[in-house]
Amino acid sequence: MKIDASISGDLKTTAKEAARLESIGYDGLKVAELNHDPFLPLTIAAEHTSNIELIASVAVAFARNPMSMCHLGHDLNAFSEGRFVLGLGTQVRPHIVNRFSMPWHKAPRQMREFLAAMDAIFDCWYFNEPLNFDGEYYQHTLMPKTFTPTDKQYGAPELLLSATGPLMTKVAAEAADGLIMHPFSTEKYIREVNLPAIQEGLRNTDRDREDYVLDYAPMIVTGDTEEAFERARHAVRGRLAFYGSTPGYRAVLDLHGWGELQPELNRLMKQHRNDEMADLISDEILETFAVVGEPEQVVDEICHRFGGLVDRTSFSIPGMSDERLAELLQRFKNAASVNKAST
Numbered sequence: 577m578k579i580d581a582s583i584s585g586d587l588k589t590t591a592k593e594a595a596r597l598e599s600i601g602y603d604g605l606k607v608a609e610l611n612h613d614p615f616l617p618l619t620i621a622a623e624h625t626s627n628i629e630l631i632a633s634v635a636v637a638f639a640r641n642p643m644s645m646c647h648l649g650h651d652l653n654a655f656s657e658g659r660f661v662l663g664l665g666t667q668v669r670p671h672i673v674n675r676f677s678m679p680w681h682k683a684p685r686q687m688r689e690f691l692a693a694m695d696a697i698f699d700c701w702y703f704n705e706p707l708n709f710d711g712e713y714y715q716h717t718l719m720p721k722t723f724t725p726t727d728k729q730y731g732a733p734e735l736l737l738s739a740t741g742p743l744m745t746k747v748a749a750e751a752a753d754g755l756i757m758h759p760f761s762t763e764k765y766i767r768e769v770n771l772p773a774i775q776e777g778l779r780n781t782d783r784d785r786e787d788y789v790l791d792y793a794p795m796i797v798t799g800d801t802e803e804a805f806e807r808a809r810h811a812v813r814g815r816l817a818f819y820g821s822t823p824g825y826r827a828v829l830d831l832h833g834w835g836e837l838q839p840e841l842n843r844l845m846k847q848h849r850n851d852e853m854a855d856l857i858s859d860e861i862l863e864t865f866a867v868v869g870e871p872e873q874v875v876d877e878i879c880h881r882f883g884g885l886v887d888r889t890s891f892s893i894p895g896m897s898d899e900r901l902a903e904l905l906q907r908f909k910n911a912a913s914v915n916k917a918s919t
Contacts, residue, residue, distance in 0.1 A: 585612025749777020754789025
């Protein structure tokens with residue numbers, strides 16, 4: 577199991593943050609597309625590191641087009657000498673249409689075609705195949721040599737797709753190198769919903785599970801002091817309430833018998849009653865979705881729940897010293913190795 581940590585997209589701090597995570601011993605660093613484009617900080621991170629993997633987790637696919645995404649993926653993978661991992665997601669319709677002013681179609685169908693177009697472009701660049709992709713949403717039929725990358729030594733980046741529901745999960749299994757699971761998930765949902773969809777998709781493409789990446793980072797409630805622990809508990813309750821208010825995530829609640837909570841959370845959210853939303857997240861819900869305990873307990877519990885099930889995860893504790901984090905990270909890797917050997 578590879579262990580990652582996230583950095584902000586602040587270009588002024590990227591070099592220092594990236595070098596720090598590599599020195600602690602993390603396998604990968606992630607930058608999400610929130611209030612910054614993820615590709616610029618990842619480029620800086622590539623220049624100031626030598627071993628750690630560089631992960632866009634996630635970049636908004638539909639805010640771009642397959643050709644522009646291929647150029648970004650190729651350039652970062654070439655510059656980092658094969659260390660780039662391209663994580664893509666759809667976002668939701670209001671953001672694509674109203675924030676990015678881009679078209680939104682049927683998301684799983686559009687994403688499948690987006691990834692197929694990227695495959696066609698990469699095949700053109702790396703294997704000299706003619707570019708003749710004529711899809712329902714994307715058309716790419718022109719690629720003069722002048723515009724074809726020449727630094728092809730490291731090829732295309734590993735491509736992971738973010739998904740929650742079974743339709744997008746199936747797209748991820750059939751068309752991507754791995755799946756990034758949403759943090760609003762549970763071990764039960766992964767085993768009973770995500771994994772069967774993944775296995776079906778892999779069978780359809782004659783691939784083995786060992787060749788596929790499952791990336792899941794559970795929410796964590798921990799801290800070295802009681803005050804830090806309570807801050808983390810309050811923050812995670814708020815995140816769970818926010819995610820739980822979204823109709824698209826109700827399926828996770830339904831699996832546990834908590835589906836009726838979703839419309840109530842949605843009603844409170846529309847009224848900006850955030851504290852009341854968080855109050856609806858019981859200890860049982862909190863401990864089902866999140867990993868709760870002292871730092872060492874959290875490490876052991878993540879390995880117990882997800883060791884042998886997922887291939888990548890994320891772990892960090894704000895405010896903790898680098899020395900302490902390095903110790904916990906080594907404990908994490910030792911526990912994950914033991915768990916993998918026993919499964």
